[in-house]
Amino acid sequence: MAESARRAGRAVYAADLFCDVDLQAISTEAVAVTNESGDAAGGYPWSLRTAAATFPPSAAWCYTGAIENHPDLVDAIAGVRPLAGNPGDVLRQVRDPAQVVDAASAAGLVFPETHLSPCGVPIDGTFLIKPIAGAGGRGIQRWTPEVASDYRRHHAGDPNPLHVWQRFEAGLSLSAAYCLSPGTASPGTARLLGLTRQLIGEPWCRAGRFAWCGAVTLWPNRVSPDYGRLAARLHRLGDILADQFHAVGLVGVDLVADEAGRLTVLEVNPRPTASMELFERSGVCSMAASHLSACGFPASARLPQPTGPAEPATIWAKAVLFAEQATPISQPLIDALILEASAWTKADGGWPALADIPRPGQILAARGPAVTIFATGRTADDAISALRGRVARIDALLTAARTPKADGS
Numbered sequence: 001m002a003e004s005a006r007r008a009g010r011a012v013y014a015a016d017l018f019c020d021v022d023l024q025a026i027s028t029e030a031v032a033v034t035n036e037s038g039d040a041a042g043g044y045p046w047s048l049r050t051a052a053a054t055f056p057p058s059a060a061w062c063y064t065g066a067i068e069n070h071p072d073l074v075d076a077i078a079g080v081r082p083l084a085g086n087p088g089d090v091l092r093q094v095r096d097p098a099q100v101v102d103a104a105s106a107a108g109l110v111f112p113e114t115h116l117s118p119c120g121v122p123i124d125g126t127f128l129i130k131p132i133a134g135a136g137g138r139g140i141q142r143w144t145p146e147v148a149s150d151y152r153r154h155h156a157g158d159p160n161p162l163h164v165w166q167r168f169e170a171g172l173s174l175s176a177a178y179c180l181s182p183g184t185a186s187p188g189t190a191r192l193l194g195l196t197r198q199l200i201g202e203p204w205c206r207a208g209r210f211a212w213c214g215a216v217t218l219w220p221n222r223v224s225p226d227y228g229r230l231a232a233r234l235h236r237l238g239d240i241l242a243d244q245f246h247a248v249g250l251v252g253v254d255l256v257a258d259e260a261g262r263l264t265v266l267e268v269n270p271r272p273t274a275s276m277e278l279f280e281r282s283g284v285c286s287m288a289a290s291h292l293s294a295c296g297f298p299a300s301a302r303l304p305q306p307t308g309p310a311e312p313a314t315i316w317a318k319a320v321l322f323a324e325q326a327t328p329i330s331q332p333l334i335d336a337l338i339l340e341a342s343a344w345t346k347a348d349g350g351w352p353a354l355a356d357i358p359r360p361g362q363i364l365a366a367r368g369p370a371v372t373i374f375a376t377g378r379t380a381d382d383a384i385s386a387l388r389g390r391v392a393r394i395d396a397l398l399t400a401a402r403t404p405k406a407d408g409s
Helices: 002-007 019-024 047-052 071-078 088-094 098-104 143-155 227-243 277-281 287-294 331-347 378-401
Strands: 013-016 028-034 127-130 163-169 172-180 193-199 211-218 249-257 263-269 315-322 369-377
Touching: 002 277, 002 287, 013 047, 013 071, 047 071, 071 088, 088 098, 098 227, 098 263, 127 378, 143 263, 172 287, 193 277, 193 287, 211 277, 211 378, 227 249, 227 263, 249 287, 277 287, 277 315, 331 369, 331 378, 369 378
Parallel strands: 013 028
Antiparallel strands: 127 163, 172 193, 172 249, 193 211, 211 315, 249 263, 315 369
């Protein structure tokens, strides 16, 4: 999102947990916030408010990641600087399973059977236990006797529900990207930018079982031969999000398509999502300019306006590679990563092939995200094949960084 804003002519001030090398390179100022948990007195995520207070007071701000899990924080920052995004009341609505059930039903789509407590939920693995304030698939498990026993041991006395239990839906994991504008929520005005196939738990990314680890742009008729009917329902869902929930800007909806092409809504992500940058690379829109304009902050330069789903000449894919073990980051390793990716960037028309490059001196946590890698192809399969080859090369460099040299260093 920061890179897109910079391309759209904006000065960027950024705060996050990582403050990666490439984020620093495109930002006027970039701040790494503390990873310690906390409340309004300090600690993440409230340390973001402290960081935001150091930025120009008139600058609009937006959030990515999983900050929708913290509506009070969003409202606190929005109270002192203009928000380009959805405020706390919208977040509470779209993250409420009961309200999403109604929205999905009104659009002619379905929502999985969901429970707010484990009472009566089968423990045969047909259900998942999911954190209410989750992100990227972290913390999701099959609801089995072992997991249920562990849950009762650690959460029996919790006064507030921290999880939901949702029936597992098998099929193709998808995400729909929307651009929603206020005051124009008549039928058909919510723009569906496109669909991506989500990469979930891929071993070649060293990802956990349900961890989100990337995406690839998807031509809609690959979802279902009856995509015209499904597209009308997806457009209707976008209209509902804009009209009834008053959501604005870039919004993502996670779905599953079964073998018959039936779409099941899993959740709404009321902010720019990690898959959406693939549409910018495909020429669909400027991600940041579209979001800012839809939220009432016009672009500083004339940029392509969002279009509907169209089959691009080039398919884009991205993958998040996770660190297999704790990995120290040195300047020579960063140089090697950038050198390895330089030929890929040239082949991809100048779009950076590597992102989220960690800072020297960091130690990547075992099973934590390491870097993001991009690739293109004529088809989704071609793009994924190229992506896997690039991931393997970067993974080899990270592995070598963990291997002691002959001198013991």
